Amino acid sequence: MQVRLAQAGAIVGAGLVAVMMTTPAGAATAEAGTGSAYAAQANVSLLSGVLGPHTLAVETGPLAASNTNGPTTASTVDATLKGLVSAKVLTSSSQHNKGDGTVESTASATQVGLPVLRALAGSTPMASVISAQCKSTTNGITGSSNLADLDLGKIGHIAAATPNLNLGIPGVLQVIANEQIHHADGSLTVNALDIKLLGGKLLNAVGSGRIVISSVTCAAATTHITTPPSSTPTTAPTTTVPSAPAPSPSTLPTVSAAPTPPQVKVIPIGAPQTGDGSLATVVVR
Amino acid sequence: MTTTRQMRCLRAIRAMGITLVAAMSLVGCGGHSRPTASQSSPPVNTSAAATAPATPTPTPGLPRSIPTWVDIPAIGAHSSLVQLGLNTDKTVAVPPVSQPLQAGWYKYGPTPGQVGPAVILGHIDGNHQEGIFWRLHDLKRGDKVRVGRRDGKTLTFTVRKVAQTPKSAFPTSSVYGNTSGSQLRLITCGGAFDASTRSYLDNILVFATLNT
Numbered sequence: 001m002q003v004r005l006a007q008a009g010a011i012v013g014a015g016l017v018a019v020m021m022t023t024p025a026g027a028a029t030a031e032a033g034t035g036s037a038y039a040a041q042a043n044v045s046l047l048s049g050v051l052g053p054h055t056l057a058v059e060t061g062p063l064a065a066s067n068t069n070g071p072t073t074a075s076t077v078d079a080t081l082k083g084l085v086s087a088k089v090l091t092s093s094s095q096h097n098k099g100d101g102t103v104e105s106t107a108s109a110t111q112v113g114l115p116v117l118r119a120l121a122g123s124t125p126m127a128s129v130i131s132a133q134c135k136s137t138t139n140g141i142t143g144s145s146n147l148a149d150l151d152l153g154k155i156g157h158i159a160a161a162t163p164n165l166n167l168g169i170p171g172v173l174q175v176i177a178n179e180q181i182h183h184a185d186g187s188l189t190v191n192a193l194d195i196k197l198l199g200g201k202l203l204n205a206v207g208s209g210r211i212v213i214s215s216v217t218c219a220a221a222t223t224h225i226t227t228p229p230s231s232t233p234t235t236a237p238t239t240t241v242p243s244a245p246a247p248s249p250s251t252l253p254t255v256s257a258a259p260t261p262p263q264v265k266v267i268p269i270g271a272p273q274t275g276d277g278s279l280a281t282v283v284v285r
Numbered sequence: 286m287t288t289t290r291q292m293r294c295l296r297a298i299r300a301m302g303i304t305l306v307a308a309m310s311l312v313g314c315g316g317h318s319r320p321t322a323s324q325s326s327p328p329v330n331t332s333a334a335a336t337a338p339a340t341p342t343p344t345p346g347l348p349r350s351i352p353t354w355v356d357i358p359a360i361g362a363h364s365s366l367v368q369l370g371l372n373t374d375k376t377v378a379v380p381p382v383s384q385p386l387q388a389g390w391y392k393y394g395p396t397p398g399q400v401g402p403a404v405i406l407g408h409i410d411g412n413h414q415e416g417i418f419w420r421l422h423d424l425k426r427g428d429k430v431r432v433g434r435r436d437g438k439t440l441t442f443t444v445r446k447v448a449q450t451p452k453s454a455f456p457t458s459s460v461y462g463n464t465s466g467s468q469l470r471l472i473t474c475g476g477a478f479d480a481s482t483r484s485y486l487d488n489i490l491v492f493a494t495l496n497t
Contacts (some may be wrong), residue, residue, distance in 0.1 A: 075375075077373050077374075077375070078373055088370065088371060088373070089371060089373075089375060110370065110371060110393065111370060111371075128370070128392055128393065129393055148393075262463060263394065263395050263399075263400065263401025263402065263463045263464065264391075264393060264394040264395070264401065264402065264404075264461040264462075265393045265394070266371065266375075266393040267457060267461045268371060268375060268376055268377035268391070268461070269374065269375040269376050270376045270452070270455060271376075271452035271453075271455035271488050272376070272377050272379060272406050272472050272473075272474075272488060273376070273379060273474065273484060273485075274379050274406055274407060274408045274409060274416070274418070274472065274473045274474045274488075275382070275385075275408045275409035275410045275411060275416060275473065275474040275478075275485055276382045276385075276408075276410060276411050276412065276483070277410065277478035277480070277483060277484075277485065278410050278411065278412060278413040278414075279409075279410035279413065279414070279415060279419075280410070280477070280478030280485070282476070282477040282478065283477065283478045283479075283480050284477050284478070284479050284480065284486075285479070285480045285481050
């Protein structure tokens with residue numbers, strides 16, 4: 001399924017200082033067994049001269065957004081967020097496995113360019129992949145990010161394996177890589193890249209607002225489906241789905257063994273096409 | 286090996302000019318031949334485990350370093366490596382079919398030496414020339430594949446399986462799925478060529494593991 005970006009992006013009027021209501025996928029009261037994800041979202045107001053002669057206000061809403069309630073997968077190709085961000089493929093998925101109760105959300109943007117940060121970085125920051133994932137099991141919720149090859153130029157370097165790494169320029173820009181947000185209800189949001197433009201009062205300011213690349217949220221897993229106790233083998237089998245509510249968020253362990261991340265970050269579709277048949281020995285029609 | 290004999294036979298037939306191949310345009314099996322621009326900056330793999338004291342899965346294997354060349358002495362194949370991304374339809378990009386001797390590495394996967402399946406693709410043919418993987422199907426279990434990396438390391442992989450599979454049943458999970466150690470996949474086209482779709486019907490797949 002493909003979501004056309006042109007329909008998702010909307011200019012909401014110039015000159016406004018947009019404040020993104022950060023409801024990273026599934027925030028407020030996330031029920032057990034739910035999750036959500038999106039590949040990119042921008043809500044910013046840029047000063048004139050940053051990406052053209054005029055001020056620019058952009059509110060895209062979540063792009064390539066998915067949810068455990070459906071659609072559980074989404075993708076967009078060749079996305080450009082009003083010149084702020086470009087990406088080849090945006091994808092996300094969020095699935096609840098009713099069999100084992102787990103929730104798994106993933107979001108990915110490939111061949112990402114960040115023209116919005118060109119002036120601050122010295123050149124347009126690029127990354128081959130920016131992705132995030134989370135997974136809930138009965139043992140807890142874990143998440144991780146991948147920012148392969150991300151080059152932020154003069155803004156700074158992303159150190160490997162650093163959750164909630166903050167970079168930026170005071171009063172102008174804050175960049176958080178692999179942002180991990182533990183919500184009060186026990187759910188976890190992972191934003192692979194969270195870019196906050198802090199205002200317009202300084203010489204090198206670019207504007208206000210927020211851009212998030214690859215955001216996933218996972219609420220707690222639901223309880224396992226159990227089989228009847230073996231001590232009553234003669235009883236007619238009754239599949240029992242425990243009706244007990246999910247454990248209260250305060251008792252949920254929030255840390256456990258990380259799920260195994262995919263080693264290939266984006267798995268291509270179909271079979272490779274490697275040859276033009278110009279020397280083919282057997283030709284069919 | 287039967288396959289080899291068949292291929293030799295077929296090549297003999299071809300040499301006699303019996304086989305007629307139609308429509309050798311730029312499209313065809315290499316229709317999606319759009320190389321992806323290489324990154325100008327060195328890669329930094331920043332996979333990060335979620336929560337601080339979590340239990341990161343130990344990852345033996347080497348750190349990420351872009352592969353720069355591949356050498357397969359058994360079939361006389363040697364090529365530099367370009368980086369390959371995705372086409373807009375999310376199929377894997379391949380080197381330009383006009384440069385059939387150019388191999389490429391799929392950059393959204395592990396680099397050779399990292400834990401996981403590193404994938405190298407090359408053409409069987411292109412522009413009326415034999416491609417870099419023209420003889421890939423001739424590889425046998427135990428043959429060596431050498432890969433050079435940007436960090437200066439040269440790695441040797443040993444072939445453990447060579448397979449020919451129909452494109453309609455491409456074994457995605459076997460090729461791109463997680464592995465416990467550092468592995469290598471070499472991929473090209475094979476089998477008969479369907480002139481109507483301008484596509485080979487099969488893929489030749491080589492599975493190799495890093496020598497320890």
